[in-house]
Amino acid sequence: MNSSQQLAEVLTSLRIGNQSFLISFYEQNRDLFARWARRQHSINSAEAYELLRTVLVEFYDQVLDGRLTKLPPDLRAYVYGMADEQVRVARTTAVLPVAEASRRRDLLGLFAQLGTDCQKVLMYFYFRGYNFEKVAGKMGFANATVARLQKSACLRKLYELRLRVEQPAA
Template identity: 25%
Template sequence: MKDQEILERISKGDETALDYLYKKYYRMMSRIVITNSGTEEEAKDIYQEALIVFWQKVVSGNLVLTSKISTFLYSICLNLWRKELDRKSRLSREEKDNPESMDFEQEERLRIITECINELGDTCKKILTYFYFDGMSMQNIALNLGLANTDTAKTKKYKCKKRLDELVKSKYSAGDFLD
């Protein structure tokens, strides 16, 4: 299949074109992850996420393709993997900064935040949990919750976080959180 035909088929909802892309470029895209400290499983996840990004852009009409599809997918995979490596690096630094076991104060803070998140409602609970506890990207949150796009997810997260802040401040004093 030629690139233009693939784009047309995807824009019409033909999932076989995505399957074709997945199989055709899987080895090339997975090599990005595997040769840069990743596993086969991580490579699959990154490539699937890249295909979702590509599919969303094609279907939304927001894709202006100035290169071959393979080049575009390669850049998406590379960017996603860099973000994942950055996230892993941050987590690693946080683990080094914090001792293995949480102290009582940390456990209490987590309990308070979790309690307040549970009072916010299902959508806010999911968004905040996905983002802060599961480390999920805004794009994946939007997909999981059936939101229109990442901007909608970001706006909802902002509003939920603001409500959480207000709820925590109304129920607890600053002394509950300060050392």
């Protein structure tokens, strides 16, 4: 069996809920990961183990919800990249001024009021950096123009929600 067949089998196994691959990956790589986390981010072993578990759960979620359609050829590098991003985000958001943190929390509350499709379109475009063609493919739209129009409509809905919150009741 070649490595691409093995990767496909792992992905299929994860999609049906078999987490044995992730458990094995964790057990085989946690000490190496802890050394890397200590060198790169000054994180102790217990925190590194927790970070690795969190990243593997996020990886599993990506597989289950279709964000990850093929297993990366270098899974270790992919997981370390995810962990690095999580640590950097945690450190940058931890120092937000109170007013900005409040604004972001309010905006997230409004975002949660949007429909699932609007949430996905905006996430794909703004947070994943997908172009309109890729958004169209992910969402099943006919073409990039439809994706662009949907994104505009979703932004308009978010803006209108914000206006309703900011305007005092008459």
